[in-house]
Amino acid sequence: MPLNSIPEALWLAETLRLTEERSGPLEDAEACRQARAGGGDLQRRILARATQLARRDGLDLALQHWRQGAGLGLLLLAVLALFSGAGLAFAALGDGARPVNLLWALGSLLGLHLLTLLGWVLGFAFGGEAGSALGRLWLGLSARLARDRRGAQLGPALVLLLGRHGLQRWALGLLSHGLWLLALLAALLLLLALLATRRYGFVWETTLLPADSFASLIHALGALPALLGFPQPDLDLLRASGEAVVGGEAARQTWAGWLLGVFAVFGLLPRALLALLCFVQWQRGLHALQLDLGLPGYSRLRERLLPSSERLGVSDGAPAQLHQPRAGHLAAASRGALLVAVELDDRRPWPPALPAGVSDAGILDDGAQRRRLLEQLTRQPPARLLIACDPRRSPDRGTLALLGELARAAGKTRVWLLPASAGETLDPARLGDWHAALDQLRLPWADDAPLAWLENGDD
Known part of the structure; x- marks a missing residue:
């Protein structure tokens, strides 16, 4: 055959x-x-x-x-x-x-x-x-x-x-x-x-x-x-x-x-x-080989892949077995650089002063903001993406999955682990958890602001 x-x-x-x-x-x-x-x-x-x-x-x-x-x-x-x-x-x-x-x-x-x-x-x-x-x-x-x-x-x-x-x-x-x-x-x-x-x-x-x-x-x-x-x-x-x-x-x-x-x-x-x-x-x-779109397994995908209207919220229940988040990169990325933050404290001033040519995508706090940004990156993928994260929070599975999705929608990606605010200290064990999780995702990370890399593509 x-x-x-x-x-x-x-x-x-x-x-x-x-x-x-x-x-x-x-x-x-x-x-x-x-x-x-x-x-x-x-x-x-x-x-x-x-x-x-x-x-x-x-x-x-x-x-x-x-x-x-x-x-x-x-x-x-x-x-x-x-x-x-x-x-x-x-x-x-x-x-x-x-x-x-x-x-x-x-x-x-x-x-x-x-x-x-x-x-x-x-x-x-x-x-x-x-x-x-x-x-x-x-x-x-x-x-x-x-x-x-x-x-x-x-x-x-x-x-x-x-x-x-x-x-x-x-x-x-x-x-x-x-x-x-x-x-x-x-x-x-x-x-x-x-x-x-x-x-x-x-x-x-x-x-x-x-x-x-x-x-x-x-x-x-x-x-x-x-x-x-x-x-x-x-x-x-x-x-x-x-x-x-x-x-x-x-x-x-x-x-x-x-x-x-x-x-x-x-x-x-x-x-x-x-x-x-x-x-x-x-x-x-x-x-003449085609899929039988009348089968239930394909019919249930119609509204999600060819929606009559866009809907927010949970569309499917949790699967029986979660997949391991993975990062990556996009080969055919456009030019430009983008900074985005994930779930930052309101007391932290944001964004920092950005070089010319670097755009700010704001702070992602909920699912709707995440979906909008991912849709935007799908249409216009940046060449460089810097993701700012607060290392005082735990690197949960949802956050790591989001980092992997963002990384796969850009040419090159780095994670910026923000320093502690004035008068605060970071937990070394939790910071180690972030380092281990990002290494497993194969995402490069930095403790200092890598704004030069974001602007020029090098350090």
């Missing part, structure tokens, strides 16, 4: 939908804000949200691991197909010590292939999951080889996404026919090698059935290959080979050519044509 051709954002969105259905809603305020800022229709915003959440939670890396596991699983199946094909050829001809029974040789080469082909056709005709056993084997191998718990829902999400658009049957068909084609090609190559390096005698035998019936069957099987240029034994050779091994060189070459022709026409050709059909249908279906 060509996994690299599946749109990654669609796959991630479906995976997150399954994850949220099983584990509850994720904390996605920042991802939804980024998606709204990007614009577009609801599907585009859902995909943007999924990309942001996947990058934050490491699901994008899990998807890469899953793809690597899927490729390795497919490689293992391909190696198994090669050895199986070689085994079919050797079982059909043997070591040359005994004459080759033509019908037993055909049964060895084409028997299992024709049975599985018939099963695929019946499953396809009656709407079943044709090739599902081989597909489940491959999905199981992919999950085991990926070894990433974060991607537990990637396999089920892929099956649902493809099955909803009727692509699963074409994907599994391409996998099944491709592996069979590989096995048959390996068998053909070994047949050619054995026939070129060993001398084989050919015979057909029967005890219960009339000899004329067997002769007619062999002649009928060679009719279509004969149209493609493969040799067809005449009646004299047919009768003679039914009674004893014909030892002439011409007879051996005729029977070898007949065997290769029947194998190519009834083995290789159907698998190649069906693999090509599945590939064409797969490529066509990929262009």
